[in-house]
Amino acid sequence: MNKHAIAVIPGDGIGQEVVPEALKVLETAAQIHGGIAFEWTTFPWGCEYYLQHETMMPSDGIETLKSFEQIFLGAVGMPGLVPDHISLGGLLLKIRQELEQSINVRPAKLLCGMKSPLADPQSFDILVVRENSEGEYSDVGGRVHNGPDEMALQTSVFTRKACARVMEYALSVAQRRRRHVTSATKSNGLAHSMPFWDDVFRDVSQAYPDIQTTSMHIDALAALFVMKPHVLDVVVASNLFGDILSDIGGAIMGSIGIAPAANLNVERKYPSMFEPVHGSAPDIAGKGIANPIGQIWTAKMMLDFLGYEDIASVVLYGIEETLVENVKTADLGGSATMTEVTERVIAHMKAAAK
Template identity: 50%
Template sequence: MQFFSMAVIPGDGIGPEVTNEALKMIKKVEELHGGMKFYSEHFEWGCDYYLKNGRMMPENGLEILKDFDVILFGAVGAKTVPDYISVWELILPIRQKFQQYVNLRPIKLLRGMESPLRYKNHEDLDFVVIRENTEGEYFNSGGRVHEGTPYELAMQNSVFTRFGMERILNYAFTLAEKRKKKSLTAATKSNAINFTMPFWDELVKEISGNYPGIKTQLYHIDALAAYFVSRPEEFDVVVGSNLFGDILTDLGAAIVGGLGISPSGNINPERAYPSMFEPIHGSAPDIAGKGIANPIASIWSIGLMMDHLGHDHIGKLIVDSIEAVLVDGNIRTPDLGGTATTVEMGDAIISKMAQLAVGHNL
């Protein structure tokens, strides 16, 4: 029997609604596998907690989380709390403190879905973006002075370290070695950002020498965004800095069906700290409480969690189950053109997984 400890932070808005469906998937995995057990503890941290306590999580929140194997996260953000507070006091400290330097986001057109890109099919849209997750442009360095005067100044510093870049690039190249196309694309903007990006380019070229079997290319971020739309079939593994990876993956989600579909893993490959799994979508306050949020991204995040824990066959089964429900087409949430509730969509996927698991040794 394998035992895993899981911290659950449902968060804000639709976060609790989609997290409930992900937790139902965890229970189904336990039931079907038989040799796996999750012990979970819930933490009601987020914007409501902030309004009551003046902080997004307890002062010792990171200390509380550090001994868990994994973290399941819902969403963060509310109209009552500025985004820079909710993000910088909850999700970013977790990513940075726990060295979750790999943000892994699959860009995959699931069977049963149609891309808004004409003439692009499922084989054309199946790649992964690796985003550096702990430094780069999202680094807590900078400030404001002379506020409220004509001399007011705001400065935000980007921080790129050789150590940080080498480890994310090595991870991306290693992943590319395991995939069919043996290709890696790195996002840059060295023609205009004249210190950090040339440094990044140099390291991409240097480290590529250790992976002679991988076709490596560097694209400026603006051109790369265009190529995501015009020729996505070219890509296999795409790696970028924190900001570039963030923007590219939202674009990637859009071309495969929307933010309600796409999952992510914030991974500490060395397992010295817990890794965190979450949908890439936000808290969607406009539909919170209506029971119509799409739970696919949250459920698929459990698939990424299974991959991380060494059960990639279960991860594949979860994706197969999502695709089977989409192909059937009977159960779809409003964002996918249907009328199903969050619970109905989650139950359909879990039921389909039980059917597909028959005869398989999980």
């Protein structure tokens, strides 16, 4: 029996509701598999914690998390009460940075039972692999002067090590998919960072002769996500470009509320963190109508990373069968409660295992 110690941070708003639902699914997956077990340790960190302690997590929080195999996160944010830069920087970004979760992975797949806003989506299946530690989101710069002379400087940082790491991951993943990687660039506008990115991509790709590679300017690539997403396989991108493209991916799936994500420490020196893309949605929190699919699909990604691809595929099967029978929460046009959706996912998983 393989036992996995998982740190659980439900966070804020609907995170506190959908995380327990996803844990039910993970427990069901463990029962079906028969050879795994989970040990959950829940931490009450987030905006409510901040309002009581003036910090999003305790000072030894990162050291505490290092003792776990993985981190399962809900949602973070309490608009109007805690400024976004505090809620984001004090928990999510802090964990990503200090646990060296250098790669962000977000699938954009048209699930069975979902209706895309696109007229002809043709069953797209994209994996956006995003550099997660530097690039355009590097904290280098500042503001100087006052009045009409005030100015802001924001410096992007691109290192060969970080660029190569995310590109190698994307190319290796493509070997298990459709063997094509598209690199997002903007070398015709960003005269230093993007030609550097392109050079590294070209160098790294030489070690993967079996993978077809393409470089595409971010504006054209964003349009392709909308016009012909089915032609894309793996997309590798810098921090900002990957952020934008993955949100487009969530939109063309039919709802960003179902989109999952993983923040990976690929070296496995520290735990990775798995979180849905949706926010804390305080307007519907506590009503029992939050969509649990994003959190459940995130659980599927954690199972994949732990090496349990077979049982992870059963989770995705349960999600799709639930959507096909139109058991959906209100945000997807249905009338089911959060718990009803989870119960159907679990029922389909158990039926598939018989």
